[in-house]
Amino acid sequence: MADIPVEQWRGVDEGWGRRAAEFAALSEPGNCREYVAMHQHLDVGAGVRLLDVACGSGLAIELAVARGASCAGLDASHRLVAVAQDRNPASDVRTGDMHALPWEDDTFDVVTSFRGIWGTTPDAVAEVRRVLRPGGRMGLTVWGHIKASSGAWALKPFTLAADEKVANQAAMVSLGRPGVGEDLLSRWGFDDVQCIEIPFAWEFPDPETYARALAATGPAYEAIQSVGEEAFTQYAVDVAREHVRDGLPLRAEIKVVGYVARKPATRTASLEVNFLPDPEPSPAVDEFYAGDLEELGYVMNSSRLWGRHPQSWKSLFGLIGTATELGGLSFRQRAILVTATAATISDSYCSMAWGAKFAKKSGPDIAAGVLRGSDGGLTPQESALAAWARQVARDPNATTADDVNSLRNAGFDDMQIFAITVYVAARIALSTVNDALGSAPDVELAASLHPEVREAVAFGRPPGE
Numbered sequence: 001m002a003d004i005p006v007e008q009w010r011g012v013d014e015g016w017g018r019r020a021a022e023f024a025a026l027s028e029p030g031n032c033r034e035y036v037a038m039h040q041h042l043d044v045g046a047g048v049r050l051l052d053v054a055c056g057s058g059l060a061i062e063l064a065v066a067r068g069a070s071c072a073g074l075d076a077s078h079r080l081v082a083v084a085q086d087r088n089p090a091s092d093v094r095t096g097d098m099h100a101l102p103w104e105d106d107t108f109d110v111v112t113s114f115r116g117i118w119g120t121t122p123d124a125v126a127e128v129r130r131v132l133r134p135g136g137r138m139g140l141t142v143w144g145h146i147k148a149s150s151g152a153w154a155l156k157p158f159t160l161a162a163d164e165k166v167a168n169q170a171a172m173v174s175l176g177r178p179g180v181g182e183d184l185l186s187r188w189g190f191d192d193v194q195c196i197e198i199p200f201a202w203e204f205p206d207p208e209t210y211a212r213a214l215a216a217t218g219p220a221y222e223a224i225q226s227v228g229e230e231a232f233t234q235y236a237v238d239v240a241r242e243h244v245r246d247g248l249p250l251r252a253e254i255k256v257v258g259y260v261a262r263k264p265a266t267r268t269a270s271l272e273v274n275f276l277p278d279p280e281p282s283p284a285v286d287e288f289y290a291g292d293l294e295e296l297g298y299v300m301n302s303s304r305l306w307g308r309h310p311q312s313w314k315s316l317f318g319l320i321g322t323a324t325e326l327g328g329l330s331f332r333q334r335a336i337l338v339t340a341t342a343a344t345i346s347d348s349y350c351s352m353a354w355g356a357k358f359a360k361k362s363g364p365d366i367a368a369g370v371l372r373g374s375d376g377g378l379t380p381q382e383s384a385l386a387a388w389a390r391q392v393a394r395d396p397n398a399t400t401a402d403d404v405n406s407l408r409n410a411g412f413d414d415m416q417i418f419a420i421t422v423y424v425a426a427r428i429a430l431s432t433v434n435d436a437l438g439s440a441p442d443v444e445l446a447a448s449l450h451p452e453v454r455e456a457v458a459f460g461r462p463p464g465e
């Protein structure tokens, strides 16, 4: 089981849980069509062990229980979990983070998530895969092409949130774009990935009930924080009034995309992580792996690659060590150099490995900033270091004497400038070998990352086991 990353998910209850009873009774029932369609598609029935991730107040669990499934659920909002548990007393419903599911590997036959896993939370997919038994099925839904939906009006009040929140909402729905979800699930090692149509329609008796139901959701909380409760309600009521129909409920049909996929039936059919086979076992290979096993409890994919010739690895790290000494490079300076270099050449493995260490030492925001290239929280000297690493990695022929002078002006002497450049070049060599030979970041490493750092590594090879 992965370590629970820094507790960002705990803030979720503030938005989603503050009106748990209203969400459960007024909002969630509107989603019932998608639950029924997905359960039907996944053949949920008697004896199926099912987990619902981001289960909200547990209506989907209740419908799966009604079909005879034996259910578990998880949500970050403890107040929604309280409702879900009340609705499903025989089910194992827990409060927690979808990036660190508190169940053993291979526990469930089916895992569902209804608009709970987003473009901004793709790592949760790795956790879903882990807890599914080999051959188990997963089904998730996401918003589809909202603007092309006749009921798009019903989501409009969410756009009252602050600009960055609205931008985040847009990033969240990116999984609904054609091909994106299929690509993500295939890359994370699922088979038989299919995109299916999911019926989705909210119905309300009148604009006021609609506004009240909508106000109980997380995105509404963001809008209310921005414009206030009264303005939010007024806006929602006004929007809905334009859609009132004589003698019929308000009805908002919204495009929802469903993805269903299967975890490969045998463990040997796992993801391709190195294009070369593992080295033949030998005392030298065992010795090479010993450090990983002692420190991490598993052998890193890159060690399995370099294990075929440990001497090459030792020579390269000898050079990295020499450059470190020569330049008097501190841990933080090396973290800046590695993350800036690896991100520039789209090497996800070193970005994650050093992003994790950097975040632990200096905070996830600083590590994620260097990975993204924004460098918030760095001193001027550190920014010069990051800029130089990026220039060297991007195009060493495009550097100028002025660039070198900038390093001098930042306080580095010429020997240090030489050492820093050797250091960056040696890191590029390491990344190049890993990337060219298909060494994917370890799933354990990816799962241990702070979400901010994980989100910043939106490039390169996805994690594989």
Ligand SMILES: C[S@@+](CC[C@H](N)C(=O)[O-])C[C@H]1O[C@@H](n2cnc3c(N)ncnc32)[C@H](O)[C@@H]1O
Residues within 6 Å of the ligand: 009, 012, 013, 016, 028, 031, 053, 054, 055, 056, 057, 060, 074, 075, 076, 077, 080, 096, 097, 098, 099, 113, 114, 115, 116
């Ligand atoms: C769009 S709602 C979907 C809820 C429910 N599946 C439904 O159909 O109504 C998103 C849910 O994700 C939950 N959530 C957000 N971040 C989470 C996290 N990191 N781990 C687990 N649940 C999370 C929220 O509390 C919320 O219940």
